Amino acid sequence: MSRPWTLPLRRNRTGGDDGRPPSGRGAGNPLQALRRRFHSGELGSVPVVLGLLVVWIIFESLNPAFLSPRNLSSLSVDIVGIGMISTGVVFVLLLGEIDLSVGSVSGLAAAAFAVLNVNEGVPEILALLLAVLAGTAVGAVHGFFFAKVGVPAFVVTLAGLLGWNGLMLYLLGSSGTINLDDKGLVAMLTGFYFSHVAAAYGLAALGTAGYFLACYQDVRRRRAAGVPARPLSEIILRTGILAVISLASAYVLNQFQGLPLALLIFLVFLVGLDQVLVRTRYGRMLFALGGSVEAARRTGLNVDLVRISVFMVSGTMAAIGGLFLASRVTSATQTSGSGNLLMDAIAAAVIGGTSLFGGRGRTWSALLGVLVIQSIASGVALLGVQTAVQFMITGGVLLVAVTIDSLSRRAQRAHGRV
Amino acid sequence: MTAPPLLALRGVFKRYGAVQALADVGLEVRAGQVVALVGDNGAGKSTLIKVIAGVDPADAGVIEWDGRPVHIGRPHDAQDLGIATVYQDLALCDNLDVVGNLFLGRETVRAGLLDEVEMERRTLELLDTLAIRMPSVRMPVASLSGGQRQTVAIARSMLGEPRLVMLDEPTASLGIEQTAQVLDLVDQLRERGLGVLLISHNMGDVKAVADWTAVLRLGRNNGFFDVMTTSHEQIISSITGATDNAVTRRSAPGWEVDR
Numbered sequence: 001m002s003r004p005w006t007l008p009l010r011r012n013r014t015g016g017d018d019g020r021p022p023s024g025r026g027a028g029n030p031l032q033a034l035r036r037r038f039h040s041g042e043l044g045s046v047p048v049v050l051g052l053l054v055v056w057i058i059f060e061s062l063n064p065a066f067l068s069p070r071n072l073s074s075l076s077v078d079i080v081g082i083g084m085i086s087t088g089v090v091f092v093l094l095l096g097e098i099d100l101s102v103g104s105v106s107g108l109a110a111a112a113f114a115v116l117n118v119n120e121g122v123p124e125i126l127a128l129l130l131a132v133l134a135g136t137a138v139g140a141v142h143g144f145f146f147a148k149v150g151v152p153a154f155v156v157t158l159a160g161l162l163g164w165n166g167l168m169l170y171l172l173g174s175s176g177t178i179n180l181d182d183k184g185l186v187a188m189l190t191g192f193y194f195s196h197v198a199a200a201y202g203l204a205a206l207g208t209a210g211y212f213l214a215c216y217q218d219v220r221r222r223r224a225a226g227v228p229a230r231p232l233s234e235i236i237l238r239t240g241i242l243a244v245i246s247l248a249s250a251y252v253l254n255q256f257q258g259l260p261l262a263l264l265i266f267l268v269f270l271v272g273l274d275q276v277l278v279r280t281r282y283g284r285m286l287f288a289l290g291g292s293v294e295a296a297r298r299t300g301l302n303v304d305l306v307r308i309s310v311f312m313v314s315g316t317m318a319a320i321g322g323l324f325l326a327s328r329v330t331s332a333t334q335t336s337g338s339g340n341l342l343m344d345a346i347a348a349a350v351i352g353g354t355s356l357f358g359g360r361g362r363t364w365s366a367l368l369g370v371l372v373i374q375s376i377a378s379g380v381a382l383l384g385v386q387t388a389v390q391f392m393i394t395g396g397v398l399l400v401a402v403t404i405d406s407l408s409r410r411a412q413r414a415h416g417r418v
Numbered sequence: 419m420t421a422p423p424l425l426a427l428r429g430v431f432k433r434y435g436a437v438q439a440l441a442d443v444g445l446e447v448r449a450g451q452v453v454a455l456v457g458d459n460g461a462g463k464s465t466l467i468k469v470i471a472g473v474d475p476a477d478a479g480v481i482e483w484d485g486r487p488v489h490i491g492r493p494h495d496a497q498d499l500g501i502a503t504v505y506q507d508l509a510l511c512d513n514l515d516v517v518g519n520l521f522l523g524r525e526t527v528r529a530g531l532l533d534e535v536e537m538e539r540r541t542l543e544l545l546d547t548l549a550i551r552m553p554s555v556r557m558p559v560a561s562l563s564g565g566q567r568q569t570v571a572i573a574r575s576m577l578g579e580p581r582l583v584m585l586d587e588p589t590a591s592l593g594i595e596q597t598a599q600v601l602d603l604v605d606q607l608r609e610r611g612l613g614v615l616l617i618s619h620n621m622g623d624v625k626a627v628a629d630w631t632a633v634l635r636l637g638r639n640n641g642f643f644d645v646m647t648t649s650h651e652q653i654i655s656s657i658t659g660a661t662d663n664a665v666t667r668r669s670a671p672g673w674e675v676d677r
Contacts, residue, residue: 218535221535222535222538225535225536227535227539227542228538278532279531280531280532281532284518284522284532287511287513287514287518288511288514288518288522288523290513291511291513291514292509292511294507295510295511295522298473298503298505298509299523299524300493300497301523359511359512359513360513
């Protein structure tokens with residue numbers, strides 16, 4: 001178009017150039033749309049999906065056991081602990097802040113559950129609830145010091161990283177390890193599988209159908225309102241891709257032990273929290289605050305409250321993740337929540353496409369990122385190579401992800417100043 | 419002119435620490451009138467805008483809306499009265515799309531969830547009435563040009579169907595053609611019977627579009643001129659303080675220069 005924008009109050013102008021509404025989402029054919037997105041720096045999850053495919057192809061070619069049902073099934077459970085923590089981290093990253101305490105908080109929650117349930121005899125459900133709420137409370141403390149007192153989030157949560165780890169060690173006492181009931185509720189979190197084939201297929205079918213209906217309903221409402229809508233062909237294509245991926249996953253999982261309960265819970269959290277981010281006013285506030293604090297403040301938004309809330313979300317999700325990690329080893333130990341857990345959780349969110357600069361990200365990035373990280377870990381373990389190699393590969397992938405993030409941000413800037 | 423002014427300020431004071439940003443400032447804006455607020459840097463123009471918008475409430479003073487005193491303590495108070503503000507920095511969230519920015523802070527909700535369809539419909543409708551063209555209302559505003567961003571900001575101010583629009587240097591970063599278009603828009607707002615308070619550094623803009631010019635100097639009123647009958651030089655000298663006797667062509671209560 002020769003005149004890319006014309007504000008213009010020439011209201012007697014003779015209609016639109018092409019008789020269509022002056023603006024809309026339909027941007028020509030999909031290829032053009034992709035090119036436009038590429039140039040304006042909105043790549044979304046394309047790089048991480050490609051990266052995941054590369055990782056899988058490489059490891060599969062090195063060791064055919066990599067894509068075996070057994071390994072993939074175990075992978076689908078292994079991702080849940082870190083994935084939950086990473087999902088909480090996404091909320092903090094959306095504001096352009098960081099939470100370094102999630103590893104320690106996850107260990108603290110596991111220890112709290114173990115002490116309450118095993119040592120003090122508190123019923124499992126109650127102990128589980130208290131452990132999760134402890135994570136929420138810890139997040140509220142971090143949020144208070146960050147939002148109300150004005151201490152940088154980096155420092156507050158660094159203090160948390162040390163402090164909560166200390167509290168965990170104190171709780172665990174001299175023995176250092178508390179074994180959980182291996183038939184108990186927490187053990188079941190990662191130990192239970194829906195072994196009937198209908199479970200996995202049913203979930204895949206339900207998810208796909210739900211997605212299609214939601215999209216279709218959206219198109220119908222858009223048409224009724226006279227607003228540009230996605231073409232049906234695009235929706236069918238997207239649904240088709242989702243159907244292939246989910247049915248293939250269900251097939252693979254059924255080849256081993258069936259649908260893991262852990263994976264089901266993780267997916268429910270991902271979908272639920274994604275809806276919160278994208279379809280509620282609260283979620284919109286997070287994006288707004290991540291985009292421009294001043295703009296958000298001027299709309300009358302209670303900035304402090306939102307800031308505190310994201311740390312509460314990340315604390316809660318860290319605690320939930322910690323319980324899944326404890327479930328995997330059916331114990332709470334002195335090493336719970338230590339090691340590279342923290343780095344993996346943050347790296348997963350960033351590798352998955354959540355921006356470190358705030359304002360861009362979805363919960364799905366936690367899933368994709370943690371899949372990449374755990375695939376590398378699992379592949380390296382299968383090959384019997386030292387973990388040194390795993391660290392180096394993961395580090396390289398993280399660097400690539402952050403580079404893409406920075407470059408796309410720069411592309412957006414450059415594009416915006418044309 | 420028997421109807422009370424849309425907005426009237428009297429004896430407004432505002433202090434930031436040791437700095438007296440506004441001292442005994444008065445101002446009137448009537449419906450269907452464009453009042454230009456001019457003054458040198460640091461004269462208190464932006465502070466006055468923030469007081470009216472409720473971002474930084476006044477320390478003392480009376481604000482009257484339609485002739486009755488009101489309290490503006492937060493941005494919501496001003497919005498509820500029907501005061502819309504377009505800030506110089508536009509206050510757009512770069513990562514949100516046009517629809518998201520337009521409805522920021524007043525999203526349409528259906529059954530507890532954002533009603534994107536309804537918001538997009540109203541966005542298209544609004545852009546159409548203002549004859550604004552956008553490549554897509556679903557693009558992040560980061561990828562829009564400076565002129566388009568200004569357009570989005572002005573469109574956003576119109577969404578709440580305000581009665582008074584305050585524009586802070588709307589043409590400062592625009593080219594000649596784009597400036598003319600924004601001034602056309604200001605004209606259109608006046609024709610719709612809205613009050614417009616326009617901050618500007620550009621005397622050309624003021625001459626072109628304003629009915630009255632209010633001059634602030636060092637946080638105080640320094641004249642209120644009818645643009646048609648006042649010369650450029652008189653306004654400039656009032657801004658810079660070159661003349662001791664600020665010419666006040668219209669004596670309204672509270673408009674005497676306080677010495």
